[in-house]
Structure formats: structure tokens, C-alpha cells
Amino acid sequence: MTSAPMSPLALLDTDSLIGDDDRAMRDTVRKFVDDRLRPEIAAWYDEGSVPVRDLALEFGSLGLLGMHLEGYGCAGTSATAYGLACLELEAGDSGLRSIVSVQGSLAMYAIHRHGSDEQKDEWLPRMATGEAIGCFGLTEPDFGSDPGGMRARARQDPAPGGTGDWVLTGNKMWITNGSVADVAVVWARAEEGIRGFVVPTDTPGFSATEIKRKMSLRASVTAELALDEVRLPTTAMLPEARGLSGPLSCLTEARFGIIFGALGAARDCLETTIAYVREREIFGKRLAAYQLTQAKLADMSVELGKGMLLALHLGRLKDEGRLEAAAISVGKLNNTREAIAIARECRTLLGAAGITLEYPLMRHANNLESVLTYEGTAEVHQLVIGQALTGEAAFR
Ligand SMILES: Cc1cc2nc3c(=O)[nH]c(=O)nc-3n(C[C@H](O)[C@H](O)[C@H](O)COP(=O)(O)OP(=O)(O)OC[C@H]3O[C@@H](n4cnc5c(N)ncnc54)[C@H](O)[C@@H]3O)c2cc1C
Numbered sequence: 001m002t003s004a005p006m007s008p009l010a011l012l013d014t015d016s017l018i019g020d021d022d023r024a025m026r027d028t029v030r031k032f033v034d035d036r037l038r039p040e041i042a043a044w045y046d047e048g049s050v051p052v053r054d055l056a057l058e059f060g061s062l063g064l065l066g067m068h069l070e071g072y073g074c075a076g077t078s079a080t081a082y083g084l085a086c087l088e089l090e091a092g093d094s095g096l097r098s099i100v101s102v103q104g105s106l107a108m109y110a111i112h113r114h115g116s117d118e119q120k121d122e123w124l125p126r127m128a129t130g131e132a133i134g135c136f137g138l139t140e141p142d143f144g145s146d147p148g149g150m151r152a153r154a155r156q157d158p159a160p161g162g163t164g165d166w167v168l169t170g171n172k173m174w175i176t177n178g179s180v181a182d183v184a185v186v187w188a189r190a191e192e193g194i195r196g197f198v199v200p201t202d203t204p205g206f207s208a209t210e211i212k213r214k215m216s217l218r219a220s221v222t223a224e225l226a227l228d229e230v231r232l233p234t235t236a237m238l239p240e241a242r243g244l245s246g247p248l249s250c251l252t253e254a255r256f257g258i259i260f261g262a263l264g265a266a267r268d269c270l271e272t273t274i275a276y277v278r279e280r281e282i283f284g285k286r287l288a289a290y291q292l293t294q295a296k297l298a299d300m301s302v303e304l305g306k307g308m309l310l311a312l313h314l315g316r317l318k319d320e321g322r323l324e325a326a327a328i329s330v331g332k333l334n335n336t337r338e339a340i341a342i343a344r345e346c347r348t349l350l351g352a353a354g355i356t357l358e359y360p361l362m363r364h365a366n367n368l369e370s371v372l373t374y375e376g377t378a379e380v381h382q383l384v385i386g387q388a389l390t391g392e393a394a395f396r
Pocket of ligand 1: 136137139143173175216373376377395
């Protein structure tokens with residue numbers, strides 16, 4: 001007996017948990033992804049190049065850049081709406097979602113939360129429209145999971161006598177949009193501890209080199225930044241960020257978007273796979289009609305539905321101002337881990353066809369390797385949760 005198939009997220013009717021405004025925004029982003037991005041994404045991924053500047057303007061005109069921030073031309077949506085936008089973008093590609101995450105949750109958020117009025121006025125309106133692109137330089141070649149060990153240094157020409165200028169020296173690694181950015185938020189160790197700096201990328205001494213030959217996030221620009229005696233005015237420092245909590249507050253924002261985003265990649269894999277197995281005939285009958293296939297589809301849909309419930313719950317907590325860092329770690333750990341498992345399992349159901357760019361499975365699976373690693377690796381989130389559970393920090 002056959003009946004009309006149901007989409008995996010319809011199983012739990014998670015849409016009924018989303019308000020009308022958020023759903024309308026979500027549908028707009030989904031349509032943009034389907035009409036504008038989906039036809040191009042395999043080629044961008046294949047070529048390892050993506051028109052970040054054009055896309056930033058388009059994302060800006062949709063109101064997606066810094067969309068959960070207030071003022072300065074930002075849309076001021078709910079956190080849940082921002083999460084849903086991330087989900088739809090990542091159903092296209094994790095690299096496309098990364099453009100929006102880095103711009104809104106890392107670079108813009110850093111300036112919005114920790115910046116001076118002058119810094120906000122100068123950068124945020126242009127970043128919201130996509131005219132100015134930002135990047136966020138925290139990771140270094142030798143310090144990823146342990147950013148507190150950073151070697152980048154900020155020293156100040158002492159006033160009186162000196163100019164009071166800041167001088168930055170160091171290297172930042174794996175920086176999304178680093179070589180296309182107009183402005184970099186760079187974290188460096190000053191005498192008083194870790195501080196953030198707003199660095200226009202045309203400042204003498206600043207250079208960025210794109211990292212090529214990636215097998216993951218190929219539709220995203222990743223770069224190494226070199227700061228060689230970059231001289232900045234005293235006003236370049238983010239006045240409100242002191243110590244490691246400054247950059248960590250930005251990572252918390254970006255991690256939240258990933259909790260939703262990873263589910264987009266997983267949903268796209270599952271929907272593609274269900275459509276495929278309903279067509280593909282093996283041993284004289286459709287692949288969808290085998291129990292082994294259905295067991296896989298059922299298990300994956302259960303995980304996708306659970307991940308969505310978790311994301312919506314965390315979104316609600318964030319909208320109420322009650323979301324704790326350990327809960328974000330629960331969401332980031334679970335949803336990235338399950339998404340990559342779903343992408344890989346879906347690939348098995350497409351057999352050889354699953355390894356090509358004709359289908360999105362391997363692309364999503366490879367992208368999710370980065371998503372599992374950046375914004376805190378899976379292991380780092382286990383340690384955050386472990387500390388919350390035991391009171392013991394086991395990071396070192
Ligand atoms: C595509 C991409 C884009 C990125 N974009 C940015 C960006 O825009 N800005 C930015 O600042 N950074 C960015 N990153 C960097 C990212 O945040 C780091 O890669 C991440 O923090 C991990 O650091 P690492 O790669 O140095 O790995 P490492 O820290 O060297 O970790 C290696 C392994 O050790 C494990 N490990 C670490 N600590 C412990 C511990 N205490 N106990 C047990 N195991 C441990 C890790 O989980 C991992 O498995 C990006 C990375 C990628 C891949």
C-alpha cells in the first residue's frame with residue numbers, strides 16, 4: 001500500500017511552534033535559497049570560490065545581516081527568527097550561512113555589544129546593508145580551542161610623549177571572510193589583558209592570504225591574517241570588552257545560529273534522500289519500500305525532529321534572556337553531531353550517486369566537518385557540559 005509521503009519535520013509538526021512572523025520570514029529566506037542560491041551552489045563549491053561581496057548585498061537587502069540586533073539599520077528580529085534564517089541558509093550550504101553568521105553574530109555583534117558609539121555609527125549601518133564586510137580574528141595557528149594562549153600583541157605608544165596609538169602584531173588563522181573583509185575585529189593581548197580592536201583592512205601592515213585546497217566549506221572564503229606593526233588610533237579599541245569574555249560572548253551568539261543552521265543541512269540531506277529512494281528501483285522494487293531503508297529514514301527523522309525541538313526551545317530561552325552557555329553547548333554538540341551523522345547516512349542511501357555534486361549529501365557532510373570544529377569543537381562543548389555537571393573544569 002502506498003500513501004502520500006510526509007516531510008521529515010512535519011512528523012512532529014514543529015512548524016506549529018513557530019509564530020506567524022517568524023514563519024513568514026523563514027519562508028522568504030527559503031525561497032531566496034531555492035531560487036537564487038541552490039542553482040549556483042554546486043558550481044561555487046566545485047570551483048572553491050563564492051561571490052561574497054554580491055551575496056552580502058543580497059543578504060543585506062533581505063535584512064539578514066545582524067538581523068537580531070537593534071538599531072543601526074538592523075532588523076531587530078527575535079533570536080528564533082535569526083536561528084530559522086540560519087537553518088534555511090544552511091539548507092543551501094554551510095558556507096553561505098557562515099557569511100551571515102560571521103557578519104552578524106561575530107563582527108557586528110562584537111561592535112554592537114562592546115563598541116563605542118563612534119565605532120557603531122561608522123561600521124554597523126554599512127555592515128547591515130552588506131556594503132561593508134566584517135571578519136572576526138580570534139584563532140591563531142597555535143591557539144584554536146585555547147584562545148586565551150594567543151600570541152597576538154597590542155602595545156600602546158605611551159602618552160604623554162607618544163601618540164597613544166595602538167600597535168598590533170600577530171597572526172590569525174582560519175578567518176572566515178578574512179581576505180574579502182573591509183573591517184576585522186581582532187583580539188590581541190595588551191598589557192591589561194585580552195582586548196578587541198576594530199581594524200580597517202586597508203591599514204598599513206595588515207594583510208590577508210586566502211587558504212586554498214580546503215575539502216570543506218569550499219563555498220566560503222577562509223584566510224590567514226598577518227598583522228605587522230599595524231598602527232591604529234586609541235579609538236580603535238573596543239571599550240567594553242575586557243578579557244576573554246569579550247570574544248567568548250560573540251562566540252556564544254554564533255553558536256546559537258549553528259544550532260539551527262546544522263539542522264538545515266540535515267533536512268536538505270533527508271529530503272533529497274527521501275525523494276531519491278522513492279524513485280530508485282533496486283532488485284525490482286523501489287528503494288523506499290525496503291525495511292532497511294525505512295529504518296534509516298525513521299531514525300534520521302527522529303533525530304532531526306528532536307534537534308528541531310531542542311533548537312526551538314533554546315530559541316525561546318534566548319528570546320526570554322534565559323539561555324545559559326552550557327545549554328548552548330548542548331545544542332551545538334547535539335545538532336552538529338546528529339547533522340553530520342544524517343548527511344553521511346543519507347549518502348549511503350544514494351550509493352555512488354551520493355558522492356557527486358549532483359546531490360548535496362557529500363557537500364553537506366564535508367561542510368559539517370568544519371561546523372563540528374568551529375565555534376568550539378564537539379570535544380570543547382563536551383567539556384563545557386562536563387564542567388556544568390560536575391563543577392570540575394577539565395580543559396587542562
Ligand atoms: C572553515 C573554518 C572557518 C573558521 N572561521 C573562523 C573565524 O572566522 N574566526 C576565528 O577566530 N576562527 C575561525 N575558525 C577556527 C576555529 O574556531 C578553530 O578551528 C577551532 O576553535 C578549533 O581550533 P583548532 O583548529 O586549532 O583545533 P585544536 O584546538 O588544535 O584542537 C584539535 C583537537 O583537540 C581537541 N581538544 C582541544 N582541547 C581539548 C581538551 N582540553 N581536551 C581534549 N581534547 C581537546 C579538539 O576538540 C580537537 O579535536 C574557523 C575554522 C574553520 C575550519
